Every structure is written in C-alpha cells, then in structure tokens.
Amino acid sequence: MVHRTCPSIRQPFVNKNLSIAGMFLFLGLLTLWVPLPAAARSPQDRFIRVEASSFAYEPGVITVQKGARVTLELHSRDVVHGLFIDGYGLETRAAPGESNRLTFIADRSGIFWIRCSVTCGALHPFMLGKLKVIEPGFALRPLALTVVLASAVLLLPLSTLAQQHKSIKRDK
Amino acid sequence: MRLERSEALARWLFILVLVGVPAGLFFATWQARQRGILVQAAMPENGGWSPEVLEAQVGVPLHIRLTSLDVLHGFAVGGIDAPHVEIEPGKISETTLVFHQPGRYVFYCTRWCGPNHWRMRGVIEVWGDSNPMPEVKPLYLQLGLDIDAVHRTEIVPIVTPSAAHGAALAAKLTIPEKYMLKETYLTHSPEQMWRSIRGESWAASLSAQDVWDLVAFMFFIQTSAQNLEQGEALYAANCAACHGERGDGRGDMSAYFAGGDRADADDAEHPLGHEATPPSNFTDREHMLAASPALLQGKIVRGGMGTGMPYWGPIFTDEQIWAIVAYLYTFQFDYGGLINE
Amino acid sequence: MHIELTALPGVKAVLRNRWWQFVLTLTTLAVFILAIVSGSVGTPVGSRNFAIVFVWILWWALLILLAVPFLGRAWCSICPIPAPGEWAQRGAILKPPVSNRARPLRRWAARWRNIWLQNAMFLLVALFSIVILTQPAVTSLVLLALLLLAIGVSLVYERRTFCRYLCPVGGFIGLYAQLSPLELRVKDTSICATHAEKLCYTGSAQGYGCPWMVFPAALKVNTNCGLCMECLRTCSLDNIAVNIRPIGDDLQRIGIGRMDEAYKAFIMLGSALVYVFVLLGPWGWLKRLAYSVGTLPWLGYALGFLLVLLVALPGLFALAVWLGNHLAKARGSLRRSFVTYAYSLIPLSLSAWIAFTLAFVFANLSYVWGVISDPLGVGWNLLGTADWGWQPYLTSLTPYLVSLVLMIGLVWSANHVAYLARQQLSPARALRQALPVIGYCLVYTLTLMGVLIL
Numbered sequence: 001m002v003h004r005t006c007p008s009i010r011q012p013f014v015n016k017n018l019s020i021a022g023m024f025l026f027l028g029l030l031t032l033w034v035p036l037p038a039a040a041r042s043p044q045d046r047f048i049r050v051e052a053s054s055f056a057y058e059p060g061v062i063t064v065q066k067g068a069r070v071t072l073e074l075h076s077r078d079v080v081h082g083l084f085i086d087g088y089g090l091e092t093r094a095a096p097g098e099s100n101r102l103t104f105i106a107d108r109s110g111i112f113w114i115r116c117s118v119t120c121g122a123l124h125p126f127m128l129g130k131l132k133v134i135e136p137g138f139a140l141r142p143l144a145l146t147v148v149l150a151s152a153v154l155l156l157p158l159s160t161l162a163q164q165h166k167s168i169k170r171d172k
Numbered sequence: 173m174r175l176e177r178s179e180a181l182a183r184w185l186f187i188l189v190l191v192g193v194p195a196g197l198f199f200a201t202w203q204a205r206q207r208g209i210l211v212q213a214a215m216p217e218n219g220g221w222s223p224e225v226l227e228a229q230v231g232v233p234l235h236i237r238l239t240s241l242d243v244l245h246g247f248a249v250g251g252i253d254a255p256h257v258e259i260e261p262g263k264i265s266e267t268t269l270v271f272h273q274p275g276r277y278v279f280y281c282t283r284w285c286g287p288n289h290w291r292m293r294g295v296i297e298v299w300g301d302s303n304p305m306p307e308v309k310p311l312y313l314q315l316g317l318d319i320d321a322v323h324r325t326e327i328v329p330i331v332t333p334s335a336a337h338g339a340a341l342a343a344k345l346t347i348p349e350k351y352m353l354k355e356t357y358l359t360h361s362p363e364q365m366w367r368s369i370r371g372e373s374w375a376a377s378l379s380a381q382d383v384w385d386l387v388a389f390m391f392f393i394q395t396s397a398q399n400l401e402q403g404e405a406l407y408a409a410n411c412a413a414c415h416g417e418r419g420d421g422r423g424d425m426s427a428y429f430a431g432g433d434r435a436d437a438d439d440a441e442h443p444l445g446h447e448a449t450p451p452s453n454f455t456d457r458e459h460m461l462a463a464s465p466a467l468l469q470g471k472i473v474r475g476g477m478g479t480g481m482p483y484w485g486p487i488f489t490d491e492q493i494w495a496i497v498a499y500l501y502t503f504q505f506d507y508g509g510l511i512n513e
Numbered sequence: 514m515h516i517e518l519t520a521l522p523g524v525k526a527v528l529r530n531r532w533w534q535f536v537l538t539l540t541t542l543a544v545f546i547l548a549i550v551s552g553s554v555g556t557p558v559g560s561r562n563f564a565i566v567f568v569w570i571l572w573w574a575l576l577i578l579l580a581v582p583f584l585g586r587a588w589c590s591i592c593p594i595p596a597p598g599e600w601a602q603r604g605a606i607l608k609p610p611v612s613n614r615a616r617p618l619r620r621w622a623a624r625w626r627n628i629w630l631q632n633a634m635f636l637l638v639a640l641f642s643i644v645i646l647t648q649p650a651v652t653s654l655v656l657l658a659l660l661l662l663a664i665g666v667s668l669v670y671e672r673r674t675f676c677r678y679l680c681p682v683g684g685f686i687g688l689y690a691q692l693s694p695l696e697l698r699v700k701d702t703s704i705c706a707t708h709a710e711k712l713c714y715t716g717s718a719q720g721y722g723c724p725w726m727v728f729p730a731a732l733k734v735n736t737n738c739g740l741c742m743e744c745l746r747t748c749s750l751d752n753i754a755v756n757i758r759p760i761g762d763d764l765q766r767i768g769i770g771r772m773d774e775a776y777k778a779f780i781m782l783g784s785a786l787v788y789v790f791v792l793l794g795p796w797g798w799l800k801r802l803a804y805s806v807g808t809l810p811w812l813g814y815a816l817g818f819l820l821v822l823l824v825a826l827p828g829l830f831a832l833a834v835w836l837g838n839h840l841a842k843a844r845g846s847l848r849r850s851f852v853t854y855a856y857s858l859i860p861l862s863l864s865a866w867i868a869f870t871l872a873f874v875f876a877n878l879s880y881v882w883g884v885i886s887d888p889l890g891v892g893w894n895l896l897g898t899a900d901w902g903w904q905p906y907l908t909s910l911t912p913y914l915v916s917l918v919l920m921i922g923l924v925w926s927a928n929h930v931a932y933l934a935r936q937q938l939s940p941a942r943a944l945r946q947a948l949p950v951i952g953y954c955l956v957y958t959l960t961l962m963g964v965l966i967l
Binding site for chain 1: 260261283287411424
Binding site: 175176178179182183185186189190193194197198200201204237239240241242261262263264 | 532535539542543546547550551554556557558560561562597600605606607608883887888889890891892893899900
C-alpha cells in the first residue's frame with residue numbers, strides 16, 4: 001500500500017487555481033499579441049542611421065510606427081558587424097567605410113531584438129539592440145499587461161486564501 | 173565472476189575515454205598541422221598575424237592555411253595579382269601562392285578589424301634565382317615634390333565643374349596636344365591646369381567656370397569607367413573608413429580621431445596620429461584642387477605627413493594607386509553624362 | 514496526482530542496474546573532457562569552440578529548460594564532475610562494496626554543513642561569468658578546476674561531499690528540485706522505524722550507503738537527494754520508491770526554512786536580473802565593463818553585482834516582509850518570516866532563469882551544428898556540418914515564450930506567498946501580510962519584462 005503524503009483534498013483547490021491562473025496567463029499574452037486598430041494617418045518614411053560598434057548599436061532602441069517604410073543605414077565603427085532583425089528575419093552587414101542599407105515595411109508590430117550576424121569579437125552573441133514597431137496606443141500594452149499581472153497576483157492568492165481553511169493541515 | 177568482468181570492462185571504458193578523447197584530439201590537431209603553415213589572424217591589439225614572416229621559393233607553391241582568432245579578417249599580398257581570401261573566425265581558409273620574382277612581399281589584412289587594421293601586415297621573403305622586382309622611384313620623388321607641404325589654392329570654381337560641358341567646349345576649340353598627355357595630367361594639379369589654360373589665347377573667350385569645366389574634361393579623359401570603378405572599389409574597401417564614403421574626411425572611424433569620442437580610447441602602443449590632423453577632406457575645394465595626381469600618389473605611397481595616414485606603397489600596385497587617384501577627383505569634378513552610370 | 518514509477522513493471526530493475534547509469538555518466542564525462550580539451554587548445558572564437566557551445570548553450574539549455582524543472586536533480590546522477598573521484602574513492606566503478614575501507618574518510622566540518630560555501634562558489638563563477646561564457650580557455654580552466662577539486666575532495670572526505678557542499682551548480686539545482694514532479698521517497702516510514710540496520714545509509718552488498726549523506730526515511734524534500742538510486746539498491750525491505758508528484762509539492766513541506774537556502778534564492782534572483790541587464794540589454798558599455806576583468810571599473814561592477822544580490826534584493830525583501838508583518842499585526846521574528854517567505858521566490862527565480870535562457874538559446878543554437886563537426890574550430894568536418902552557418906531559430910516566438918514563462922513564475926510565487934501567509938493567519942490578515950511580498954515579486958517581474966520584451 002502506498003502511503004500518500006499529499007492529501008487528495010488539495011486537488012480541487014489546485015484545479016480551481018490552475019484555471020484562474022490559466023485565464024490570467026491567457027489574458028496576459030493577449031495584451032502583448034492582440035493587434036490594436038490600425039493607424040489612421042498615412043505610413044511614414046523613416047531613415048535611421050545605425051552605428052554598430054563592439055558590442056552595441058547606436059541607437060540601441062529604434063522605435064517606428066507600424067506600416068512605416070523603414071530604411072536602416074548600418075555603419076560600423078570598428079570591425080565588420082551585421083544586423084539581423086528577429087521576427088522579420090532580415091539581415092545586412094557593414095564594414096567601416098562600407099555602409100549598407102536595409103529597407104522594409106514595418107508591417108508587424110511588437111518588440112524585436114536586433115542581433116549582430118557577423119562574429120565581431122568575444123561578446124558577439126550578446127550584441128543586441130531593439131526594434132519597436134508601435135501603433136497608436138502602444139503604451140496600452142505594457143499598461144494592460146501590468147494590470148493583468150497585478151490582478152492575477154491579487155486575485156489568485158485571494159482564491160488560495162479563501163480555500164485554504166478547508167484543506168487538511170500539511171505534514172510537519 | 174560476472175561482476176569482476178563487468179567491473180573490468182567498465183574500467184577499460186573509463187580509461188579509453190579518459191585517454192582516448194584527448195589523444196584523439198591532439199593527434200588530429202597534429203595531423204592538421206602537416207597540411208601547411210597555419211597563419212593566425214588577430215586584430216593588431218590582439219597580436220596581429222602570427223607568424224608575421226613567411227618564406228617561399230620562386231616558382232614553388234606556398235600553401236597557407238588561415239584562421240582568425242577574433243573577428244573577420246582578409247588576406248592578400250601586396251603587388252601581386254591574387255584574389256583576396258576571407259578569413260572567418262574559427263574557420264580555416266586556404267590559399268596557394270606562387271611567386272615569380274624574389275624579393276620582399278607584404279601581406280596584409282583586407283577587412284577592417286579595428287582602428288589599427290592597416291597596421292596588420294606581415295612579410296613574405298621570397299628567395300630564388302630569377303630577376304628581382306625592379307625598384308621604381310615613385311613619381312613624386314622623381315619630381316621632387318614635397319608631399320608634407322600644405323597645398324591650398326585661392327582659385328576655385330563657383331559650382332562643381334562638369335566634364336560633360338568641358339567635352340562640349342573642347343569639341344568647339346582647338347586644344348594643344350600637351351593638355352591631352354598623360355604626363356601633363358600626372359604632374360599638374362587642377363589649379364595649375366586652370367592657370368595654364370587661362371593664360372592661353374585660344375581660351376581667352378572662356379569664363380573662369382568654363383575653364384574649370386575644361387580642366388574637369390582633361391582629367392576625365394585620362395581615366396575610364398572601368399578605371400573609376402576599380403578606384404571606387406579600392407576606395408570603399410581601404411579609404412572610406414577614415415576619409416568617409418562621401419570623401420568628407422568623416423568616415424566611420426572618425427570617432428578615433430581628434431574630436432571623436434573614441435580618441436582617448438586608443439591605447440598608447442598604437443597611436444593613430446589623432447593628435448593633430450583628422451583625415452583629409454576630399455570635398456574641400458581649396459585643398460583638393462591644389463593637388464596633382466603625382467602628389468596624391470606620393471601621399472598614398474608614403475603616408476605619414478604627421479597624421480595617421482598609412483603607407484600603401486607595398487600594398488597597392490601602381491595601377492591600383494592611379495585608379496584611386498582618378499576616383500578621388502570625382503569628389504571635385506562631375507563626370508556625369510560621360511560615363512554610363 | 515501521485516504515480517509510483519517504481520511500481521510499474523521493469524522500472525525498478527532499470528533504475529537498479531548500474532550499467533545505464535555508468536554509460537550515461539561516461540558519455541557526459543567524454544563530452545566534459547572534450548570540452549576541456551577543446552577549450553584549451555581550440556580556437557578562441559567562442560561560437561566555433563565545442564567548449565562554449567556545448568557547455569553554455571546546449572548543456573545549460575537542456576539543464577535549465579528540461580532537466581531541472583521536470584527531473585529535479587537527475588543531472589546529478591550522471592554528472593561527470595564527481596564521477597572519477599567517486600570511482601577512486603570507492604575503488605570500483607560498478608562493483609558494490611565488498612569490504613569496509615581500511616581508512617574511513619573525513620566528515621565535512623560541522624559549521625560548513627550547509628550551502629554557504631556553495632553560495633560562495635556560485636558567486637565566484639557568476640562574477641566572472643561574462644568572461645567564462647565567451648572565452649573557451651577560461652571555460653576549460655573552470656571545468657578542469659571543478660573536476661580536480663571534486664577528485665581531491667573525494668579522496669579526503671566521505672561520499673559526495675563536493676556535490677553536497679561545494680558544487681556551484683548543486684546549490685541551485687537543489688533549490689529548484691523542490692519544484693520538480695519527480696521525487697524519491699520512502700514508501701512507509703513506520704517500516705524504517707523498526708529496521709535496525711538502516712542499510713540505505715550504511716550500505717550493503719548490494720550498494721553504497723547514500724552518497725549524499727541523506728537518511729532516506731527523513732527525506733521530505735528533494736533538495737539534497739541526487740537521485741543516484743543507491744538506496745533503491747540497498748534497501749532490503751523494498752521500501753524506497755520513485756514517484757511522480759504534483760509540481761512544486763516540496764514547497765508545502767519546507768517548514769521554517771534555512772537562511773543559506775533563502776540566500777541562495779536571492780543569489781539566483783539577482784544574478785538573473787543582472788545578466789538580463791548586462792547581456793540582453795542594448796548597453797554596450799555595460800557589457801564591456803562586465804568583461805574587463807581585473808580593471809578598476811570592473812571591480813566596481815563586481816561590487817555592484819554583490820551588492821544587488823546580497824544586500825539590495827534581500828534588503829528590499831526584508832522590508833516587504835516587515836511591512837507585511839506590520840500590516841497584518843503578525844507576531845514572530847522578522848528573521849523567521851524572511852527565511853520562510855524567501856522560499857516562495859523559488860518559482861520566480863527559476864522562471865527568470867528560464868526566461869533569460871530562452872532569450873538567447875534558440876537564437877544561437879545553430880552553432881551546435883558547426884562544433885559537432887569541428888569542435889576545435891580548426892577546419893575539420895567530421896559530420897559534414899562544419900559550414901552550417903548561424904541561423905537563429907524561433908525568433909518570432911521567443912518574446913512570447915519569455916513573457917509566458919515570467920508570468921507563470923510570478924503567479925506561482927505570488928500564490929505561494931498567499932499560501933504561506935494563510936498557514937499562520939486568518940484570510941484577511943494573511944492578505945495584508947502577503948501583499949507587500951507579492952508586490953516585490955510583481956516589481957521584479959515587471960523589471961525583467963521591461964528589459965526583455967518592452
């Protein structure tokens with residue numbers, strides 16, 4: 001006979017909490033993923049000069065409007081560097097004196113890491129920048145996420161607290 | 173007994189792994205070394221080329237294996253016509269060189285690998301019986317030009333001289349032979365050409381700008397679309413980093429020169445010469461129009477001049493340097509309309 | 514949900530068999546030696562060297578994404594570091610003990626029978642981690658040093674003293690093992706009470722006494738059990754079982770807790786935070802600073818690192834706990850509450866490390882193909898994959914995975930804080946006690962998310 005050390009009466013408590021947790025997690029992901037209504041104004045043209053040096057990009061964070069036609073001109077200040085955009089999968093590279101341009105339409109919104117695609121020294125895998133493609137009201141996302149998380153960490157424990165007194169006391 | 177046999181087997185396996193793995197690796201590494209010299213490339217700050225000196229025999233193929241210890245490098249030998257070899261970090265590239273004349277050749281890095289990239293050079297000593305490379309005195313020495321002297325002109329065009337307009341003018345005028353000679357082109361700065369033409373009677377009716385257009389045309393006919401293309405490619409790969417892709421002296425490396433934010437970051441062992449002078453601005457009319465091709469060739473060949481300008485003499489062939497020089501004048505003259513873009 | 518794995522047919526026989534364990538250990542040992550040699554004689558370019566790619570990308574990813582969350586300390590049962598030392602100590606690889614050792618080995622000093630030294634070892638590695646992670650020669654040195662240390666300790670001290678009190682990896686594996694769904698426990702403690710010989714601890718002809726110096730009957734949490742299965746082999750009463758149990762089960766059994774383990778939680782929480790800022794942020798000056806080991810500015814970074822991990826994070830937590838106690842008018846010492854609530858940070862810190870790992874592992878996993886054909890980066894092509902270039906994987910998905918993992922960790926930890934509060938107090942007061950601590954977890958998570966995905 002197996003001596004069970006965890007009381008089965010805890011199960012309904014876990015199940016209910018799991019469903020609440022699942023709901024909040026889903027909501028949380030939604031805040032990041034759900035597309036916001038498209039911009040009313042016409043798409044812009046953006047030209048951004050990006051300077052790469054070991055081991056960062058300048059500017060480190062690039063913010064553009066969704067739908068904009070973006071041209072990144074990559075300059076390198078010391079060795080051959082590359083620029084790869086997560087999510088978009090676009091790549092270019094530049095050497096000092098030999099700059100290169102990458103032109104694309106920022107049709108996907110979100111935050112995308114920019115990575116260096118040419119080995120440029122010891123810290124090369126950590127040479128990162130960020131491309132933020134935002135739409136109007138983009139600030140709502142982190143706000144909504146914070147609200148969802150704050151609610152989750154408030155309501156879920158409340159559920160735990162309410163149910164707790166029904167369970168068997170744990171083993172000492 | 174079965175236990176003892178299992179234990180023995182287990183011990184042998186352990187010893188096999190303990191000894192076999194390192195042994196296998198060392199053996200394979202030793203094996204690889206038999207296949208040719210391994211030249212390791214590193215940024216000059218990390219040691220540069222090792223080895224720095226290679227030896228070869230005339231006519232005997234020299235097989236070199238190349239790898240990089242840090243960033244992307246490239247390998248080429250100055251003065252001979254062999255393709256550049258890219259050297260990727262942690263990978264091996266191979267090349268075979270054959271020399272036909274004894275002498276000292278310089279091999280160099282062809283991919284920008286930091287502010288001291290141009291210092292990344294080594295030497296190949298080639299021994300043999302055939303005739304050595306002829307020593308040719310560069311033109312600026314033959315002419316006795318002082319390439320360290322400041323050169324400026326007061327006379328400048330109002331707008332960028334157009335070689336196309338100059339061509340149209342030349343078709344209507346009778347221009348003396350000497351203005352079309354290579355020797356004239358090589359030894360005269362645009363300003364000197366301008367002064368010379370200005371003093372001629374057949375040019376009396378021309379405006380100052382017209383004369384500049386003629387000068388532009390005369391400089392243009394000494395080159396060709398192909399020549400300019402070669403010059404542009406060489407400029408982009410070697411000069412643009414400091415002198416700028418637009419020739420304005422503010423290249424991507426400008427952070428390392430006076431006024432740049434990395435000017436102090438350079439270590440004392442490899443000063444860039446950033447103390448006084450930033451790279452030349454080829455779009456500066458007063459400066460460029462006072463320089464003759466021979467002067468520019470001299471500066472490229474010898475470098476220095478109290479600045480961080482490298483010496484390219486052992487690296488470029490004469491043909492390559494003249495191509496670069498021809499390209500440099502495109503920052504002053506407009507050749508549009510005469511070359512197919 | 515509670516499944517006794519060893520009750521299923523064949524499972525116990527497999528777990529008792531020493532060969533599978535030996536083969537796996539020998540494999541990890543071969544990879545380990547390959548890493549040491551590659552690191553020392555291979556190319557200094559990290560992405561083309563087996564040592565860096567296999568240790569810090571592949572092994573680390575497998576460990577923190579799969580092995581630890583799902584199998585707890587199972588890695589420890591096949592870890593190569595203590596293996597040669599243990600075999601030397603036992604005088605055998607597969608043979609169970611046949612006679613007592615002539616000279617009993619020493620016991621680790623009582624005042625160090627905790628994980629403070631493990632905390633220190635982890636901090637030592639963590640301080641230099643930027644260099645270790647990117648320089649093959651340094652990785653090789655660290656691995657070799659750990660191997661030699663483990664062998665040395667095994668020849669002087671009893672059993673797995675190295676694993677228990679010194680290994681830098683062991684500190685956090687033990688902590689996170691409390692969350693895993695896998696456990697090894699005694700089936701019925703009353704049977705052990707009447708068993709005089711306690712072969713599980715002393716050893717028998719079938720196997721060695723617990724190398725982890727754990728008394729199985731007293732094993733309540735996974736922290737110190739290395740899943741080596743010796744007790745499964747020696748127990749003459751068939752009273753040991755390997756079970757699958759609900760995730761995080763151990764957290765309910767901690768009781769008061771210990772300060773060394775509490776501090777381990779802060780060390781892991783803080784190091785994840787610092788690494789996200791330094792390695793995954795867009796600040797090049799910070800990366801160069803953390804890399805420039807030996808310089809005065811780096812000393813400043815090191816000091817800052819230690820302050821964040823050992824002073825700032827615990828300090829703020831203590832403040833949150835104190836505030837909670839104050840609001841709830843709870844009695845009891847601050848120290849006791851601090852230690853008890855610190856355990857609720859374990860899910861959060863594991864999720865932080867998983868998130869950090871996810872953020873760089875898939876993007877750089879493709880380096881594996883190159884190094885399995887050319888481990889030293891010297892131009893070999895053993896399997897034909899040497900020229901497979903860098904190809905980032907799953908880049909569209911990664912930010913969502915990262916955020917999901919962080920959210921799960923946050924919710925789990927917050928829930929556990931509430932649970933702990935409820936153990937002592939009525940619901941209303943428990944809520945007040947829990948809120949500041951939950952707030953601490955929320956702020957930490959939002960900070961990480963801010964740098965990572967916003």
